[in-house]
Amino acid sequence: MSWLIFALICLFGWGLADLFYKAGSDEKESNTHLKIAVWVGFVMGITAIILLPFSESGLNGESLIKNAIAYLPASIGYIVSMIIGYAGLRYLELSIVSPVQNASGAFSVIAMAAWFTINGAGGSIIEEYSGLEIFGTLFIVVGMIALAIVEQKISNAEVSAHEAKGLEKFKTGALALIFPILYCVFDTLGTAADGIILDEEFGLGLGEIDVLVLYGLTFFLAGIVCYIVLLIKEKKPYNLFERSQMPKAAAAVCEQFGQIFYVFAMAKEPLLAAPMVASYCIVSAILARIFLKEKLKASQYACIAAVIVGIVMLGIADGINA
Helix, strand or coil: CCHHHHHHHHHHHHHHHHHHHHHCCCCCCCCHHHHHHHHHHHHHHHHHHHHHHHCCCCCCHHHHHHHHHHHHHHHHHHHHHHHHHHHHCCCCCHHHHHHHHCCHHHHHHHHHHHHHHHCCCHHHHHHHCCHHHHHHHHHHHHHHHHHHHHHHHHHHHHHHHHHHHCCHHHHCHHHHCHHHHHHHHHHHHHHHHHHHHHCCCCCCCCCHHHHHHHHHHHHHHHHHHHHHHHHHHHCCCCCCCCHHHHHHHHHHHHHHHHHHHHHHHHHHCHHHHHHHHHCHHHHHHHHHHHHCCCCCCHHHHHHHHHHHHHHHHHHHHHHHHC
8 A cells, every 4th residue: 555545645644543532632630641551562562463463573672772772762752842832732723733733744744854965865865755745745845844834824924813812722822832842842753763774775674563563662661651631630530431541442542543544654755754744734624613613714724725736736646656
């Protein structure tokens, strides 16, 4: 199956996950982000255990530890970025948070290209991609960065307009923008590390199933830590299966679903897949408009249109190359 199909499936899976993340976030509950992390760790841990016999490491403890160390930079980058992102959803609208934090897809391409070039693979990479693929990627990158800038300006304007009314949500709005910005930084590191680790020709060539297992087990450990922190803070065990926690469960399942296809897309074409997958923020923005009734401005639609044009160009290029 083409990397493009994998990336598209991931794009819609993660866009839907964002919708459930927002639905499961309560700005009045300070521990919401920890509870989401527990659910994501739980789902990813189960998936990792199921996939473990099919990984290259298998049940070989020494090989598993060696690969876990190799994948640790990506794991840490992703887990830190995601928990920060969950915290930001308490204060900001999904249509603002997702585009700002997923500008990481653009920056990770620059980081990966720099790494490959330093390691002598720059010329091969340039020769490998057609003009249509390069321009399609540029449309996605520019559209995502522009959307992030537009969203930040909109958020700042809303804060200024409402802070005089004493609304807590908008009092913390300007400060809350630090969450998606920090997410962007850590996710850039994680995505760039993923591209390098997964790439079979120029990277470390770690197997896709291995990556799913290692990331899942690492997030499972992070989920256990979050569960213990919740137990200490709330003085009672967190009940994952309360009805009110089901949006968090749905978000975790969609996250894992998207993660599976993300890994296979990145293994095949990291430089093309990274910005395309990160453009799931446009799916998040559209779903937020439909289901959460968040309003979008003409400038936001223009940015979304640019990203869609880029995706169509990559689709045409992939069809030509098939």
